[in-house]
Each structure stands twice: as C-alpha cells, then as structure tokens.
Amino acid sequence: MDILPEFRKRIQEEYSADIELLHFGKSEEACRRINSWIEEKTKGKIKDLIPNGALNSLTRLVLTNAIYFKANWKIQFDVKFTKKATFFVRQREEKRVDMMQMEQQLPYGETGEYQILGMPYVNDKLIMYFVLPKEKFGLKDMMTKLNAKQLLHSFDSAVQTQVEVCGRPLVLTKQPQKRSSNRNEAKVETQEPAFLAVLMKLQYDSWAANRKDPEQFILS
Numbered sequence: 001m002d003i004l005p006e007f008r009k010r011i012q013e014e015y016s017a018d019i020e021l022l023h024f025g026k027s028e029e030a031c032r033r034i035n036s037w038i039e040e041k042t043k044g045k046i047k048d049l050i051p052n053g054a055l056n057s058l059t060r061l062v063l064t065n066a067i068y069f070k071a072n073w074k075i076q077f078d079v080k081f082t083k084k085a086t087f088f089v090r091q092r093e094e095k096r097v098d099m100m101q102m103e104q105q106l107p108y109g110e111t112g113e114y115q116i117l118g119m120p121y122v123n124d125k126l127i128m129y130f131v132l133p134k135e136k137f138g139l140k141d142m143m144t145k146l147n148a149k150q151l152l153h154s155f156d157s158a159v160q161t162q163v164e165v166c167g168r169p170l171v172l173t174k175q176p177q178k179r180s181s182n183r184n185e186a187k188v189e190t191q192e193p194a195f196l197a198v199l200m201k202l203q204y205d206s207w208a209a210n211r212k213d214p215e216q217f218i219l220s
Helices: 005-015 027-041 139-145 148-157
Strands: 066-072 083-090 093-099 102-110 114-120 126-133 159-166 180-183 187-193 200-202 215-218
Touching (some): 027 066, 102 148, 114 148, 126 139, 126 148
Parallel strands (some): 159 215
Antiparallel strands (some): 083 093, 102 114, 102 159, 126 200
16 A cells, blocks of 8 residues: 555654554554554553454554653642542442542633633643533533534633632543543543543643632532
8 A cells, every 4th residue: 555655744744653564464463563552652551452353454554543641730739638529420320539629720711501620731831621511410412512613712711710629529421431541639641542532732821810709610
C-alpha cells in the first residue's frame, strides 16, 4: 500500500507522528508490534489494545493514537480536607468514596444545563476542564446535546471565580472503556488510547473580574 507523501508530511508536522510498515499477513507479529508501541507510550498502563484476530492479510492500514499525561495541579488539594461522601454510580446504585475539596479562584462558567470548572496545571500552559450537568442523572442527555463549538464557547466564557469544589453527591452515568486514570490531591495521571473526551485548553493570559460569592462545583 502506497502512502501519499502529503499525508506522511502532515502527520509528521501536525502530530509529530510517523508511519511504520508492517506485514499484516503475519498478523500476530503485527499485533504484538502495535500493542508494544501502545504499552511503551502509556508507560505500561495500557496493554493489548489490539486483540488477537483483529488483523489479517486483508488489513491495509491501522491508525493508532495513545496519550500518556502526568502533571501536578497548580493549586493542589489539601489532603486533610478529603473525606468520604456519596458517589452515585447510577440510579439505585451508590457508594462511599473519597471526595477532594477546596475553595479557590478558578476558571468557572455555567449555562442553564451545566457547569464548567477549569483546573490549571503547573507552568500555566495547560488547563483541564470538567463539565458537570446540573440535572442529577443528566450526563447522557447533556452529551447528546453538546458539540465542540458550544464547549469551546463555554471555555472562552469562563472567568476567574471564587469556587468551592466540594464533596457533595456526584453522579456518574457513563463510564469510558480502555482508560486508566489516577487523580489525587497533588496530580493527575491518565492514559488514553484512540480518542476519549478529555477536555484541555491552553491557559488564558488574563481573566475577567471576580465574583464575590463562591460558586459550588462537585468534583470527586
């Protein structure tokens, strides 16, 4: 299979990626090579992404993407404020989990349907956004309505606000698969194969005026 030079050039320039030729007739060998690449790029956190039998002599191209991200929060949670609280997995199912808490000046915004909270990392180059539906079990419905344009507008509209990140009940209605994530008071570590909804954006240079009363945002 011939790869267009323009395609090779663009993935190298825009994604710092490259193309590797594999013999898909030797499917097990090709599978091992791809999986070893994923395992290497995610520091051993994700293994066997491509199952045996998924490739064969008819396979012509496999596009693979993996992300390994580990960084400290710019404003770290104080472990002494972490406490047990109720986490709603789904309707009629809940469990007690550790909830981190803080009150700080953070990028915050909201619409009639959801809240957005920004958590910057050290060096101020990246910021992770959390999107929380206001309806208790409204995540699935919110995801069907939101699009990239709306999210980007919400990020741009966020202002530096006194926010209370607290341990009140939090709801999870959809769980992503093939993801390993570890978040604690000091840092976040996540590994993602292919594409998942991890929302990050470059930090703003400046922020709008502060609000007086802290807004509440629930984060586990």
